[in-house]
Amino acid sequence: MKVGDLSPDALRRQVGEGNLLIDLAPFVARLRCDVDSAVRNLASMYAAFSVLPSDHFADFHIQVMREPGLRRWYRPQARFFFDGQPSFTPLPSDQAFAMIEWGLNWCVAAHAHQYLIIHAAVIERDGRAALLPAPPGSGKSTLCAALVHRGWRLLSDELALIDMDTGQVCGMARPVNLKNESIDVLRAFAPEAVLTPPVPDTLKGTVSLMRPPLASVQRRREPAMPAWIVLPRYTAGSPPRLVAHNRARTSLLIAEQSFNYDIQGLRGFDALCAVLDRCECLQFTYGDLDDAVRAFDALAATH
């Protein structure tokens, strides 16, 4: 049974009661939410994801609930709870779905130390994965969203989960976070993409989430071996340039962009070195998404 198989009423009821368990392989989230807009977005964004029976083990119990009292009517707010514990300050309730997404990312990043977790986008083609680590604002998510509509599989736009024993990377193929101009850019680039109604005035600007391509969701249990680490830098008007990046500095950058590299200790260092051993380290400057698609096509065609 998929989320998309539930009627809107049934979904609203189930998630309102806190009995919606979504298969977010490799995790399971139990979700409770009473914000209608969030539930609608959930139905749209997670239509292809499986629902699990309520007696199943859940890794993360998440609640996004409307704030009580006056806040129900006056500039309504919602708050994120992790296993019943309020976390983070409340936000306007039109951001409730975004809170679910950010909250899920936090749950994984803060608790899943069985993986080395890097803040990076991950895409795959022909069994080889490209890691795109980048600080926010570097265009990583836009690039990722574009490439997964041009022949690349989406593993994640935020969380690269690295298995420290096998060196493989996996991802949940969850919705891609877009903001501000990139929303319109992506709409123009991939008119078939499904986006949530943009929500203005979040701390990140105007935010919209993009539904993951169906093929990516269907194959999300397939890990891939990292072959490239590409540091993207978007500069309007810039011609595409792909150059080798210093490997020692790339290592440090990956470590810095990791949520739990420090916790992993020596094991993390060894895993990091193993990833570096397998990957070409590149810096990619671009100003146009079509250029980027061509550049990544060329990469995929190498050896």
Place this chain on the structure above:
Amino acid sequence: MAARDLIRDVLLAPESIASLTPLDWDLMIRQGRRANLLARLAHVLNARDALDSVPSAPRQHLVSAMRITERQTIAVRHEIACIANALEGSGVPLILLKGAAYVAADLPVSVGRIFSDVDIIVPRPLLGQAESALLQHGWRGSTLSPYDQRYYRRWMHELPPMRHFRRDTTIDVHHNILPETARLSADSHALLDNVVSVPGHDRVFVLQPVDMLLHSATHLFHEGEFISALRDLFDIDGLLRHFGSRPGFWDELVRRAAAVGLSRPLYYALRVSVDLLRTEVPKDVLATASIGRPAAPLAWTMERCFALAFQPVHPSVDTAAVKAARFALYVRSHWLRMPMHLLVYHLGRKALLRTTSADTPVETARPA
């Protein structure tokens, strides 16, 4: 669903994991995380080669918790070395307390434990030298206002916590080993007279075994907030199990408690540990320790209160103080490296539902 203290039950009877349903695991992992006992459970199961028999999904959480505590143990050892280095030549002896002491002394109770700060105790006359040595080696005083600083120094039994500028670790420098409550008249100085050096490090000291126990017991049973009560109780249980096999330990424990005026907290520690964790305490010891037991009606009330305080860590009976403290561990912990974009949706400040301690039924009953 009735609140079951699954985490405690399983820690006491690890073989019972065989009968847990997926929902049991689900609840227990959440309870264990809240109680800071997940890693301990992981180590207990690992020691019996039972970790592999845990279903894969819950097992990941246990593994994850172990990773954190393993890393923290390394960090604490390094921190102790840095502190020892800083105090070298200052004339201030390095006496560790609590978690850091357990690590330094290689006690079984240190395994699977979450650490945040390092606690040390410095005799009052040497406080200035200690603070000065730490400042010279990269620790920074807190950002409390001068008024708060004065308040802290005068009324709390420690300096305001100092943070190392580079390692981002915190040291709590205590000058009084016991909480200063009017009701507790105990000879705190005596506890410092018998410190022992840690094997392999003649410059690092910890309390002698009976004093370690009394210290832990006194703090636990004088706390207004039972923030990590169950975990602390497991510490006491662990210390008792480890030292209990040493010849003469039990006699000395009771005698020492009487000598320094800590018979009451010792009594509570033994009583509650036996009742809730089935710690093996020789019957005659329990009887002798009962000199610490208060008069009947009070004793009964206190024991009921403690039973509540160590209640299942479960949302339905969970106190706000426990919730806040649990999250505070994440907040304080520099192991959770939150890149800016995640911090961003904290809106600059993590808001916790901190209720005052008056909200919880236990806090209204002050230990006698």
Place this chain on the structure above:
Amino acid sequence: MIAWSPNEISRFRIKDFGDDGAVVYDIASGDTHAVDALAMELLQMLMERAPRTADSISADLARLLEGETEADVVDAVDRGLAQLQRLGLVLGSAH
């Protein structure tokens, strides 16, 4: 005159990327550092023979880098040794 020696090397795990330099993991502290290629070369030299002075290292390095004089490399050597010392990879003792 300062004589340089490598520190207890078992404390570190080194991943050498050749010309790109290296990354070093300090097992005791859990810190990770990047070290540039020249500093790595200096460390290698010290691991082969120590204790050595900066002058002696500079002389050898100048020979290896044909066309450079000792004076040319001495600054780079000083900086490299300082970097290694800061990370705890080498120790200097006054003679």
